[in-house]
Amino acid sequence: MAKQPHLLLEPGDVNDTVLIPGNPDRVDRIADHCDESTVVAENREYRTVNATVDGTDLTITSTGIGCPSAAIAVEELAEVGAERVLRVGTCGALQADIEIGDMVVATGAAKEEGTSARYESATYPAVPDYDTLSGLVAAADDDPGTVHVGPIVSDDAFYNETDEYVADWEAAGLLAIEMEAAAVFSLARRRGLDAGAICTVDGNLVAGNQKGADSDEELPAKARDNVSRAIDIALDAVTRLS
Numbered sequence: 001m002a003k004q005p006h007l008l009l010e011p012g013d014v015n016d017t018v019l020i021p022g023n024p025d026r027v028d029r030i031a032d033h034c035d036e037s038t039v040v041a042e043n044r045e046y047r048t049v050n051a052t053v054d055g056t057d058l059t060i061t062s063t064g065i066g067c068p069s070a071a072i073a074v075e076e077l078a079e080v081g082a083e084r085v086l087r088v089g090t091c092g093a094l095q096a097d098i099e100i101g102d103m104v105v106a107t108g109a110a111k112e113e114g115t116s117a118r119y120e121s122a123t124y125p126a127v128p129d130y131d132t133l134s135g136l137v138a139a140a141d142d143d144p145g146t147v148h149v150g151p152i153v154s155d156d157a158f159y160n161e162t163d164e165y166v167a168d169w170e171a172a173g174l175l176a177i178e179m180e181a182a183a184v185f186s187l188a189r190r191r192g193l194d195a196g197a198i199c200t201v202d203g204n205l206v207a208g209n210q211k212g213a214d215s216d217e218e219l220p221a222k223a224r225d226n227v228s229r230a231i232d233i234a235l236d237a238v239t240r241l242s
Contacts, residue, residue: 009048013050013080018059022063046063054239084193085184089180089198090219100202102146103230126154153169154178176199
């Protein structure tokens with residue numbers, strides 16, 4: 001089999017479990033939490049590193065922003081032998097009591113995006129598999145910080161999340177909004193992969209703030225600091241699931 005055209009990977013290049021942050025820089029940050037790591041490939045928004053933590057081998061691949069590029073990553077990872085994908089990202093809170101820096105473990109993702117619609121009806125659920133979700137929840141239970149577990153929404157239009165949309169999502173009890181999980185969950189199910197997602201809260205849309213609104217930094221300081229917590233929870237889940 002030829003190398004995949006976007007990830008530049010071929011069978012044997014990746015381990016069974018792949019952590020998939022959006023930001024390529026976060027690949028290196030996750031690798032810094034591991035015992036050892038090696039760069040495998042890099043192209044466009046996709047950066048892949050193989051790593052080991054506590055004797056468990058894993059892969060880290062960035063997906064870029066949004067469901068279209070995340071879908072490409074999941075499709076190509078499935079082709080080269082990945083068996084589980086675990087999103088480690090950021091999200092905006094949709095409930096007033098969720099604070100910047102908190103963690104959200106997704107039990108499902110509403111499909112406010114267009115990519116999964118090319119694969120299946122919106123009535124089909126975008127949910128993680130039970131084992132991966134349970135592994136994340138168990139790892140989160142050992143974390144001293146605040147972790148929320150529940151449904152989220154994946155949206156395509158970062159700059160068009162109007163007050164009406166936010167109010168509707170809040171009323172529906174959705175915990176947070178991000179841009180990749182719905183496609184990741186849907187494609188993983190269709191391709192026979194396990195999947196999960198944990199995200200650090202970087203803003204609260206109910207309170208009227210988004211990341212980067214009041215700073216030159218992309219993430220607020222508390223979210224920036226607590227990304228490390230999300231990484232540690234995800235790596236703990238990986239070792240439990242192995």
